[in-house]
Amino acid sequence: MPKSAFVAIAGRPSAGKSTLVNALIGEKVSIVSPVPQTTRNSVRGIVNKSEGQLVFLDTPGFHISEKKLNLRLRSVSTEAFGDADIVLYLVDATRKPGDEEVAVAAALFHATDRLVAAINKIDSPEADPDRALLFITGKFPQAKVFEISALTGAGLPELLAALFAKAPDGPAWYPEEYYTDQEPVFRIAEIIREKIFLHTRDEMPHAVYVSYEDSSRGADDSLLAQYDLVVERESQKGILIGKGGSMIKRIREEAEKDLADIFDYEVRLKLSVRVDPDWKKNDKTLDKLIY
Numbered sequence: 001m002p003k004s005a006f007v008a009i010a011g012r013p014s015a016g017k018s019t020l021v022n023a024l025i026g027e028k029v030s031i032v033s034p035v036p037q038t039t040r041n042s043v044r045g046i047v048n049k050s051e052g053q054l055v056f057l058d059t060p061g062f063h064i065s066e067k068k069l070n071l072r073l074r075s076v077s078t079e080a081f082g083d084a085d086i087v088l089y090l091v092d093a094t095r096k097p098g099d100e101e102v103a104v105a106a107a108l109f110h111a112t113d114r115l116v117a118a119i120n121k122i123d124s125p126e127a128d129p130d131r132a133l134l135f136i137t138g139k140f141p142q143a144k145v146f147e148i149s150a151l152t153g154a155g156l157p158e159l160l161a162a163l164f165a166k167a168p169d170g171p172a173w174y175p176e177e178y179y180t181d182q183e184p185v186f187r188i189a190e191i192i193r194e195k196i197f198l199h200t201r202d203e204m205p206h207a208v209y210v211s212y213e214d215s216s217r218g219a220d221d222s223l224l225a226q227y228d229l230v231v232e233r234e235s236q237k238g239i240l241i242g243k244g245g246s247m248i249k250r251i252r253e254e255a256e257k258d259l260a261d262i263f264d265y266e267v268r269l270k271l272s273v274r275v276d277p278d279w280k281k282n283d284k285t286l287d288k289l290i291y
């Protein structure tokens with residue numbers, strides 16, 4: 001009998017959850033940046049092996065804040081932890097476990113018997129795996145703990161084997177050739193958003209959402225896709241456009257380059273910038289963006 005399980009990944013912002021999903025899948029299914037709260041949705045990455053299928057749910061991560069957007073992100077995470085067969089708790093070895101780490105751990109107590117823990121970033125000179133281990137065993141004395149690097153791949157085969165061992169028997173949820181359930185329209189928007197996170201600073205990345213507008217197929221099977229980069233205020237438009245259009249050009253070119261690796265047809269982008277005042281406070285917009 002094959003195994004199959006939903007594995008929700010829990011951890012503080014920037015613990016390396018999205019990097020881990022990409023490393024396990026071997027494809028960029030979830031965007032990554034040094035800016036906390038890059039991930040806004042539950043992104044699914046699927047691992048198919050002879051043992052069976054693991055469906056990883058990358059989650060937005062916990063950020064202690066009462067703002068509407070943050071509350072949404074937190075409820076996306078909490079739902080994923082509730083539904084999952086296994087919760088993979090990722091702890092960043094390079095940071096001291098403070099209040100935020102305590103809050104994440106507390107949200108996982110109900111999943112103690114389904115929990116596997118991993119200490120990430122052991123490749124880093126700043127890593128202190130013993131400090132992380134002490135924290136984890138203090139909260140979850142029974143948990144199996146692995147030391148890994150999502151960046152170098154160290155420890156990942158052992159982790160994967162443990163997850164399959166813990167997975168219940170059952171048929172695959174997705175066809176074997178699937179490695180994500182995301183629609184192309186969403187994946188393209190996410191890649192564009194990653195470039196914004198990588199190249200703009202301070203509040204800018206958090207002020208933007210990427211809206212799909214339109215697309216058409218070229219005769220050569222290429223896809224021309226039109227997206228709007230939507231900001232909160234008029235004054236933010238200039239930053240995204242850049243001097244002489246340099247920023248938006250950079251975002252477009254780098255996104256197109258990544259998309260060439262992901263899709264087997266060419267994707268060309270047409271990007272514009274527009275304002276949607278206070279979109280972060282608008283429930284309808286948030287319903288569309290965060291699910």
Ligand SMILES: Nc1nc2c(ncn2[C@@H]2O[C@H](COP(=O)(O)OP(=O)(O)O)[C@@H](O)[C@H]2O)c(=O)[nH]1
Pocket residue numbers: 011012013014015016017018019020031032033034035036037038039061120121122123124148149150151152
């Ligand atoms: N040195 C090191 N950096 C990592 C590792 N995993 C993730 N990172 C970095 O940590 C930052 C946050 O990663 P990300 O996957 O977006 O974290 P998330 O918020 O938990 O999804 C990025 O700059 C990653 O490159 C790792 O194993 N080692």
Ligand SMILES: [Mg+2]
Pocket residue numbers: 017018019031032038039058059060
């Ligand atoms: Mg992430």
